[in-house]
Amino acid sequence: MREFVGKAVFVTGGASGIGLALGRAFAEVGCKVMLADIEKTALDAALASLSGSGPEIRGIVCDVADPASVDSAAKATFSAFGKVHILCNNAGVGARGGIDHIALDNWRWVLDVNLIGVVNGVRAFLPHMRAHGEGGHIVNTASMAGIINRFHGFHPYPATKFAVVGMSEGLAVEVKPFGIGVSILCPGFVRTNILESARNRPERYGPTTPPDAANPLYARLAELARTGMDPAEVARRVVAAVRNDELYVFTHPERRGAVEERFRAILAAFDRAAASSV
Numbered sequence: 001m002r003e004f005v006g007k008a009v010f011v012t013g014g015a016s017g018i019g020l021a022l023g024r025a026f027a028e029v030g031c032k033v034m035l036a037d038i039e040k041t042a043l044d045a046a047l048a049s050l051s052g053s054g055p056e057i058r059g060i061v062c063d064v065a066d067p068a069s070v071d072s073a074a075k076a077t078f079s080a081f082g083k084v085h086i087l088c089n090n091a092g093v094g095a096r097g098g099i100d101h102i103a104l105d106n107w108r109w110v111l112d113v114n115l116i117g118v119v120n121g122v123r124a125f126l127p128h129m130r131a132h133g134e135g136g137h138i139v140n141t142a143s144m145a146g147i148i149n150r151f152h153g154f155h156p157y158p159a160t161k162f163a164v165v166g167m168s169e170g171l172a173v174e175v176k177p178f179g180i181g182v183s184i185l186c187p188g189f190v191r192t193n194i195l196e197s198a199r200n201r202p203e204r205y206g207p208t209t210p211p212d213a214a215n216p217l218y219a220r221l222a223e224l225a226r227t228g229m230d231p232a233e234v235a236r237r238v239v240a241a242v243r244n245d246e247l248y249v250f251t252h253p254e255r256r257g258a259v260e261e262r263f264r265a266i267l268a269a270f271d272r273a274a275a276s277s278v
């Protein structure tokens with residue numbers, strides 16, 4: 001998409017972190033913005049912080065895990081803005097627990113928000129984007145954890161992010177004939193509130209697993225989250241990727257070696273298959 005002025009964008013998880021930065025970045029290039037988020041107070045604060053940043057910025061409370069909630073947020077956005085050209089499926093959460101301890105409710109919550117949330121967004125907006133015929137773009141927020149899994153103790157999280165990468169690659173092929181692009185955002189650590197995801201965990205998923213302060217992994221993650229990239233930098237990369245129709249969006253080039261290592265191991269397994277006589 002070369003032209004942003006006057007186009008409308010819908011951003012999930014828009015009240016905080018990367019979603020809020022995406023809202024600001026798209027507003028600053030002339031888009032009308034609808035921020036959607038499950039947390040009303042944070043959403044109100046986010047809207048206040050964006051005041052004057054773009055032509056029109058609105059917010060709506062929406063639970064991406066609930067298809068009816070996403071459908072009704074989509075309808076409200078069509079009534080407010082007319083056509084929507086850019087969808088950012090960005091809301092995401094993480095839950096802790098080693099493989100032996102992670103509760104099934106943690107799996108369900110993380111899968112519902114990080115994966116089904118993306119599905120719900122695509123289901124609610126893609127028919128509209130195809131019908132208006134002007135093309136558009138879908139940005140699905142995955143993670144470096146959707147390309148390599150280095151942080152054990154968060155198993156549902158990379159499981160959903162690998163799934164988002166896989167489904168987005170297929171989606172890109174399917175929607176290309178309609179002039180709709182797809183970008184898969186794979187950031188490394190970004191300075192956001194992701195480690196406090198449990199603040200927005202609905203009661204239906206049961207109690208939150210208390211943080212295990214003794215686990216050095218969590219202290220390391222807290223440090224990485226505190227010193228991570230500025231979300232505004234991530235959002236600028238996304239706007240450029242939408243403009244240039246880039247499928248993969250990486251923000252941390254220093255992680256390249258780890259990705260190469262994973263693919264070397266995969267290619268070596270192909271070599272063994274080629275050499276195998278069993």
Ligand SMILES: NC(=O)c1ccc[n+]([C@@H]2O[C@H](COP(=O)([O-])OP(=O)(O)OC[C@H]3O[C@@H](n4cnc5c(N)ncnc54)[C@H](O)[C@@H]3O)[C@@H](O)[C@H]2O)c1
Nearest residue numbers: 013015016017018038063064091092143189190192193194
């Ligand atoms: N922060 C990082 O280091 C990092 C790295 C890679 C990928 N990501 C991804 O970036 C995305 C944004 O996360 P962030 O880091 O900005 O965290 P964040 O916690 O700052 O923001 C996430 C937002 O999603 C909202 N949200 C949570 N559950 C929701 C639901 N059911 N429906 C609607 N909104 C919901 C939260 O209220 C919050 O406003 C996530 O998909 C996350 O997995 C983050």
